[in-house]
Amino acid sequence: MTKLRWGLLSTANINRRLIPAIRASARGELVAVASRQRETAESYATKWNIPHAFGSYEELLASDEVDVIYNPLPNHLHAEWSIRAMKAGKHVLCEKPMALTLAEVDAMIETAEKTGRVLAEAFMYRHHPQTKIVGEWVQNGRLGQITLVRATFNFAFRSRQNIRLVPEYGGGCLWDVGVYPVSFAQYVMGSSPTWVLGDQWLGDTGVDEDFAGQLHYQDGRMAQISSSFRTPFYTYAEVIGTEGRLYLNRPFVGVNDAERQLVFYPKDGTPEVIPVPEQELYLGEVEDMHAAILDGKPPYLTLAETRNHIRTVLALYESARTKQVVWLTDQEEA
Numbered sequence: 001m002t003k004l005r006w007g008l009l010s011t012a013n014i015n016r017r018l019i020p021a022i023r024a025s026a027r028g029e030l031v032a033v034a035s036r037q038r039e040t041a042e043s044y045a046t047k048w049n050i051p052h053a054f055g056s057y058e059e060l061l062a063s064d065e066v067d068v069i070y071n072p073l074p075n076h077l078h079a080e081w082s083i084r085a086m087k088a089g090k091h092v093l094c095e096k097p098m099a100l101t102l103a104e105v106d107a108m109i110e111t112a113e114k115t116g117r118v119l120a121e122a123f124m125y126r127h128h129p130q131t132k133i134v135g136e137w138v139q140n141g142r143l144g145q146i147t148l149v150r151a152t153f154n155f156a157f158r159s160r161q162n163i164r165l166v167p168e169y170g171g172g173c174l175w176d177v178g179v180y181p182v183s184f185a186q187y188v189m190g191s192s193p194t195w196v197l198g199d200q201w202l203g204d205t206g207v208d209e210d211f212a213g214q215l216h217y218q219d220g221r222m223a224q225i226s227s228s229f230r231t232p233f234y235t236y237a238e239v240i241g242t243e244g245r246l247y248l249n250r251p252f253v254g255v256n257d258a259e260r261q262l263v264f265y266p267k268d269g270t271p272e273v274i275p276v277p278e279q280e281l282y283l284g285e286v287e288d289m290h291a292a293i294l295d296g297k298p299p300y301l302t303l304a305e306t307r308n309h310i311r312t313v314l315a316l317y318e319s320a321r322t323k324q325v326v327w328l329t330d331q332e333e334a
């Protein structure tokens with residue numbers, strides 16, 4: 001097999017970013033889409049020029065035409081449908097957050113192991129060269145000792161009719177966009193925090209629409225993360241060390257070359273703009289799936305990292321709810 005055949009589980013908005021990435025990859029082709037309504041699947045398939053349309057998710061999973069599923073369902077359906085897909089013999093690229101509880105994450109990992117299918121969380125920014133450069137700078141000591149990571153991701157809704165505002169669907173700004181700063185902090189620090197302190201503002205539907213968190217890591221290193229559904233689009237990240245800091249104005253989204261800047265502010269001397277190779281933002285995660293499935297290469301973003309960042313998010317929510325520091329005791333390196 002040289003080309004993997006992709007199926008889209010639903011007609012989610014975010015598909016419009018995955019479709020060009022699948023089509024841009026030499027080893028993938030988009031063959032199917034499923035929707036809860038057959039007419040929706042059919043009109044979507046026509047619009048996007050997709051060969052097969054299925055009127056239920058079950059039909060897509062039963063199809064022999066599909067090797068790998070992209071799961072962009074609302075958050076509360078990630079675990080259930082990823083597990084069903086793997087049991088039906090499909091590999092799965094599942095949207096972030098991969099699940100809403102550790103029990104779900106563990107069941108997903110267990111199913112991947114039992115079925116021998118590839119499962120990965122779709123954190124596209126982790127595959128972008130900009131993020132990899134940040135990791136290299138941290139590893140090679142250019143920033144000295146890392147003391148603090150700060151990152152935020154905020155946007156405001158145009159309409160309040162949104163899965164992100166429904167508590168039972170795993171709504172909330174931390175689950176939706178705050179997971180990026182949490183994942184970024186974990187990536188830079190190389191582990192989960194020792195303890196966290198979270199604070200939230202709940203909107204009228206009962207989900208957090210502002211969230212801020214303080215994360216404490218070994219050796220006194222810290223991260224400060226925040227997210228919001230109430231303020232205009234705003235995002236940045238910075239990694240601060242004893243020898244200087246890296247500043248990213250588009251760490252997670254909008255990694256388009258005109259807007260993006262990665263700047264090094266050294267302890268002494270003038271700031272330096274670091275060149276970042278161009279790469280379509282969603283291509284990396286698609287090609288990583290291809291390498292994992294076709295070449296047997298372990299996925300770049302490991303399931304251990306996914307489990308750790310979800311554990312951290314859950315601890316932040318618990319802290320915000322109880323107004324207490326929450327300790328993450330059994331430290332697993334990610």
Ligand SMILES: NC(=O)c1ccc[n+]([C@@H]2O[C@H](COP(=O)([O-])OP(=O)(O)OC[C@H]3O[C@@H](n4cnc5c(N)ncnc54)[C@H](OP(=O)(O)O)[C@@H]3O)[C@@H](O)[C@H]2O)c1
Binds near residue numbers: 034036037097
């Ligand atoms: N990585 C990224 O850049 C990125 C960006 C945006 C979103 N996301 C993630 O992608 C996922 C989807 O986000 P989205 O904004 O694309 O969502 P969306 O447009 O609301 O799509 C969700 C889809 O799920 C299906 N669905 C099944 N049960 C549903 C229910 N009870 N209520 C509503 N929809 C239901 C619907 O498809 P059918 O009607 O066709 O069955 C719907 O189109 C989320 O997990 C989100 O975190 C990731």
